[in-house]
Amino acid sequence: MLLPSFGEALGLLASGDRELLAITANSLNFAICSTVIAALIGIPLGIVTTLREFPGKRVVISVSYTLMGLPTVVVGLLVFSLLSRSGPLGGFGLMFSPAAVIIGQAILALPIVVSLVYGGLARLDPELYETLITLGASRLQRTVKIVREARISVAAAVLTAFGRVVGEVGAAMMLGGNIRWYTRTITTAIALETAKGAFTLSVALGIVLMVVAFGVNFGLNYLVKLRPRGRIL
Numbered sequence: 001m002l003l004p005s006f007g008e009a010l011g012l013l014a015s016g017d018r019e020l021l022a023i024t025a026n027s028l029n030f031a032i033c034s035t036v037i038a039a040l041i042g043i044p045l046g047i048v049t050t051l052r053e054f055p056g057k058r059v060v061i062s063v064s065y066t067l068m069g070l071p072t073v074v075v076g077l078l079v080f081s082l083l084s085r086s087g088p089l090g091g092f093g094l095m096f097s098p099a100a101v102i103i104g105q106a107i108l109a110l111p112i113v114v115s116l117v118y119g120g121l122a123r124l125d126p127e128l129y130e131t132l133i134t135l136g137a138s139r140l141q142r143t144v145k146i147v148r149e150a151r152i153s154v155a156a157a158v159l160t161a162f163g164r165v166v167g168e169v170g171a172a173m174m175l176g177g178n179i180r181w182y183t184r185t186i187t188t189a190i191a192l193e194t195a196k197g198a199f200t201l202s203v204a205l206g207i208v209l210m211v212v213a214f215g216v217n218f219g220l221n222y223l224v225k226l227r228p229r230g231r232i233l
Contacts, residue, residue, distance in 0.1 A: 009204035019180075020201065024208050027185040030098060031166035034105035038113045039158050041106075046117025046157070047143060061118060067111035072104075072170030079104045080174055096177035101185070104171035109161035116160060120153020121146060156223045163216035167209060 012020060049060060081087050083095045083103075094100045124146060132142045147154065169187035176183030178192055186205045193202040 005199035005203045008200040009207060012200060012204045013207065017201075017204070020204055020208070022181055023184050023186055023189045023205060026098075026183065027166060027187070028212075030101050030105060030172070030185060031162055034102045034165050035109055035158060035162040037102070037106040038109035038161055042110050042113030042157075042161075043117055043154060046114045047121065047147060049114065049118050050121040051143065051146070061115075064111045064115045064118065068115055070108060070111065072108060072168045072172075073174065075104050075107050076171040076174030079107065079171070083175070095175070096179060096183065098176070098183055100175040101172050101183055104175045105165040105168065108168060108171060109165050112161040112164055113157050116157030117150075117154055120150040120157065123153075124149055152223050156220055159216055159219050159223070163213065163220075166212055166216075 049057065049064075079100065080095070082089045083092070083100055084090055085095070094103070128146065128149065132145055137145065167187060169185075169191060172178075172183070172185045173188045173191065176185070176188065178184050178188040184192075186209050190202045190205050190209075193199070193205075
């Protein structure tokens with residue numbers, strides 16, 4: 001069953017099947033948008049958490065690390081309760097739309113970005129910050145310099161967050177409704193097609209997802225190789 005489906009899946013990929021391309025485009029679009037949102041919020045939060053002292057800082061850090069493993073269905077349930085017609089944001093009509101999927105995936109990606117950015121900045125040589133103060137650098141200049149030193153860690157945080165959301169299924173299924181040509185993603189399509197016994201499209205989408213996963217891992221390994229010797233990310 002699997003071997004014939006694999007051959008047919010390769011043919012489907014080679015032919016540039018319209019539905020396969022649409023599903024792949026949806027997945028990448030949702031994942032990129034949610035990762036960008038998470039990065040725009042999470043990178044500044046990670047920087048502030050590292051460079052500022054405030055009450056409850058350790059709690060914030062612990063919560064961020066804990067939420068890195070947040071189950072996707074829990075996020076889906078949370079956002080569903082907010083966006084459904086009976087929810088506080090139901091009037092916006094976002095349920096079962098691309099926006100709903102992107103919101104859910106952004107929530108999944110946010111703690112990953114915050115935690116990994118904090119980890120990257122916190123592991124820099126502590127003498128760097130003291131040296132910048134000694135040289136008379138302003139707060140903005142110190143922040144920019146420190147972020148530049150940890151830029152590989154910041155990039156790795158964003159790439160890790162993208163890898164997390166592009167392969168999730170729970171939030172995308174609950175919030176997008178798996179609507180054909182509209183909110184169907186690679187993972188939700190695989191679940192649906194497999195349940196229907198239509199393995200050809202499932203296998204083809206699985207190959208695409210594996211290619212994306214390998215691409216993310218390759219990018220992470222490349223960033224690790226770029227790490228300056230003698231420094232800790």
